[in-house]
Amino acid sequence: MQPKQNITHLPVYQPGKPVDDVKRELGLTEVIKLASNENPYGCSEKVKAAIMEELTNISIYPDGASVALTKDIAAKFGVDANQIIFGAGSDEIILMIARAFLVPGDETIMADETFPQYKHNAEIENAVVIEVPLKDGKHDLPAMLARVTDKTKVVWICNPNNPTGTIVTQDELNAFMQQISDQVLVVLDEAYCEYIDGASYPDGLSMLKQHKNIVLLRTFSKIYGLASLRIGYGIGHPEIIRYINQVREPFNTTRFAQAAAKAALADEEFIVFCREQNTIGLEYLTLHFKRLGLSFFPAYGNFVMVDVKHPSGEVFDALLRKGIISRARWTYYPTYIRITVGSKEQNEKFINALEQVLQELAVRT
Secondary structure, eight states, X not given: OOOOGGGTTOOOOOOOOOHHHHHHHHTOSOOEEOXXXXXXXXXXXXXXXXXXXXXXXXXXXXXXXXXXXXXXXXXXXXXXXXXXXXESSHHHHHHHHHHHHOOTTOXXXXXXXXXXXXXXXXXXXXXXXXXXXXXXXXXXXXXXXXXXXXXXXXXXXXXXXXXXXXXOOHHXXXXXXXXXXXXXXXXXXXXXXXXXXXXXXXXXXXXXXXXXXXXXXXXXXXXXXXGGGOOEEEEEOXXXXXXXXXXXXXXXXXXXXXXXXHHHHHOHHHHHHHHHHHHHHHHHHHHHHHHTTOOBOOOOSSXXXXXXXXXXXXHHHHHHHXXXXXXXXXXXXXXXXXEEOOOHHHHHHHHHXXXXXXXXXXXXX
């Protein structure tokens, strides 16, 4: 059996190391996972109630068009129902965009250190991937614009960028969109946008009214705390959404996910709480990074990327032995680790563990 030749070199996505595996491998009773940008406060109690109500419907297929959830999203963001599409996480919408728009030989542009599924899905479609180096940890939009050719089909902008946590501003994005061809699809991945409360962050929804070639990606996996249910959504021009919908698998989101997402949208109080706690956590972590003499990228999501001044794999392994799961081994940032903002207790335990690790490594060198 021979697979498509253009996929034989592709890496398999590596998620954050599971807590149970670490406990078993290292004989630990307590492990804190700060590797996957999950919400340390879980999800809304309204979500749990909605899931319980759905238990009687396990044998019934979900609504393939997500009609009720679509109505709620449309009302919340002031868009039409035909501007919305759902996926099993925003990851699946990335897959669908690549499937719908990229053919062998098409070019697609992205940052060189960003969410890996853009490149992964483009390569499955045998498209030509153009990776543009980040500048000070953020997307270099002028450099990306300079790489656009008549073969360019899709440009991916992760904002905030994963893993660095940096953003492109409204002014920067406006300048980019004014110059790029309206025949190039620009995907704004806003998975962490709910954590941001700042005037400089782009208003993607308003930009949709001016630019028909924008698609926004959002998810319920992060601040809403529904990561295990796998549900995300895209918002764009009706024609673009129709094309993406044409390659969508039937029943691609579950009844539980749809019900949970509806309930999550309705609990704004929970979102405000999580945003406030995240801000406090970021301030705590960055204060101690400064105390330890560590530089870090400006963080806008629920994670921060910090230079630990040692090979990140070594720091990862040492933290793991102390019961802390981080994210490491970045291609262009070999001495950086990415840390999810946890609860107050988790953040304190991480900083204590990191300080011990750095002291131990300093002694060795």
